[in-house]
Amino acid sequence: MxxxxxxxxxxxxxxxxxxxxxxxxxxPRSTAEAMAGLIEKRSMLGNQALAGGEDERIKSEAREAFASLINARSATEIAFTRNTSHGLNIVAAGLPWREGDNVVCAESEFPANVYPWMNLKRKGVEVRMVKPVENRISIDSVTEAIDGRTRLLALSFVEFATGYRNNLAALAELAHEKGVLLSIDAIQGLGVFPVDVQNTPVDFLSAGTAKWLMGPIGFGFLYIRQERLAELDRVISGWRGVVDWADFFRYDSPFRDDATRYEEGSLPPVFLLGAKKSVDLLTxxxxxxxxxxxxxxxxxxxxxxxxxxxxxxxxxxxxxxxxxxxxxxxxxxxxxxxxxxxxxxxxxxxxxxxxxxxxxxxxxxxxxxxxxxxx
Ligand SMILES: Cc1ncc(COP(=O)(O)O)c(C=O)c1O
Missing domain, CATH: 3.90.1150.10 (Aspartate Aminotransferase, domain 1)
Known part of the structure; x- marks a missing residue:
């Protein structure tokens, strides 16, 4: 290099x-220039800056870039979000919880990966916090915390304070063996370490672009494994999540059957473009x-x-x-x-x-x- x-x-x-x-x-310079260029164009041309399918092109290129960064099977497993927390909340709010269920998390997690699960207490869901040992989240401690009512294991790829990198493959294997879902807050590792959601089958992965991906602040994505879509209720609804979104006089369009149905309204083209540029630079x-x-x-x-x-x-x-x-x-x-x-x-x-x-x-x-x- x-x-x-x-x-x-x-x-x-x-x-x-x-x-x-x-x-x-x-x-990065190229990201900043691309974003500034589009801001300038929007100022000069209004909606003509994104005419001729430019807005859709920017969106689909960003989606492809995220999908290939984590080796998703399809770009339709990617929903754009405002940040890591937004993605985790789509998961927390969408899963069909039953009273007495529990989520296994850890005491060393950044609060972004704690509050969405704590919020489920009012639905009778318990949050179990694994204690790190010598700043490591051991697979044994996680295994001990899991029981018959555990629905989800929610951990970070890399722990924000200590830098401990969790073994995603081991966590995915454990989750699979125990029949629990695995949700990963990937913001502290994505952009530095390879992630392959096909070989390492996590169910949900959420990350903002502002850290190691060196993209915009206030933008990110949520990966939802295709098989999980049916289990994840759509608590956020909006006109851009439906099949016939361009048919403005119709209110009965079905929602799309992929992760994009969680994108309720307009997305930020400048951020989409910036995020894609930064991902391209890294890849x-x-x-x-x-x-x-x-x-x-x-x-x-x-x-x-x-x-x-x-x-x-x-x-x-x-x-x-x-x-x-x-x-x-x-x-x-x-x-x-x-x-x-x-x-x-x-x-x-x-x-x-x-x-x-x-x-x-x-x-x-x-x-x-x-x-x-x-x-
Ligand atoms: C592990 C982790 N998750 C999430 C965040 C940020 O969350 P959000 O993208 O929702 O602002 C941080 C740091 O700010 C973090 O270290």
Missing amino acids: DVQSIRKEFPVTERYAYLNHASTGPL GYGIENVARRVLDLTGYLLEGLEAKGLEVITPHSRESERSGIVSFVPKGDPVQASETLAEAGIIVSQRGRFIRVSPHFYNTEEEIDQLLALV
Whole structure:
């Protein structure tokens, strides 16, 4: 990978050592230009900017891009959403819960993957929170939490605070064996690690584009396995979800029988275009290559932190459990440490007593060295 030429695609590198993709990824130059171009066109041309089927083309290309990113069987398994939470809520609100059912989640999950399930308490659904052991969500603990009334297992691909990467294949196997559904919040891993929903059969996968996919904030998608569509009630209804949406005087059109029926109204073309551009950029380099590069960078950082004798939060005894996130406890006050880094142009997140560093494939070892010198 020619990192120096890749960096030209990332204007953010001119100002910062940007190591904060677990918070928000920067827009690549080509994405920003495409989005700005469409905004300009909309301003100049009004609806003519999207005439001649342009709006539908933008939509279908974005849908195809997401589908192929996760190797979905069909693009019709993809519904566009506002964010990760939106997708998870479509699942939580749509499944046919019975009083006494339970959802297995974990204590280390980001709240986006907790509130939609907690909201089911009023339907008599229990939420069981697995306790991580040494910052890992063990398959044994998840297995223990599952019983005859468990309907859904809801976990993240990568845990937002520790960077622990869950073993999706093992979770899918467990879910299948126990007859429970598997829902994945993929925002902290998608764009870095390959996902193949055909080989690793998750039922639902939700992700916003704002982090590792380096797309727009306030946009995302939900993957719904085709076989699950019949079980997922349509609690959001709107004119764009029906077959004959262009027949404005008809109110009895059937809803589409695929994931697009959850898209109730107009979608944001600028975001659709931006998301597709960013996905194309990543897949253009190859997600396997991106993963290799990110693991090398985070491996380099882990070695540096250990050489300095700092406490590392991130589980890292096996590469398969690592991700783009490395969290550690800095010397002295963590708030002060993150401010010192920011003053030096090194952008990270402070989370409680630790610092979370999250480089992407265009970052360099030199940037990691700069950080190590200050912590
Ligand atoms: C694991 C995880 N899920 C979801 C989100 C964000 O959710 P949303 O896309 O709904 O804003 C974050 C971070 O902001 C996260 O770390």
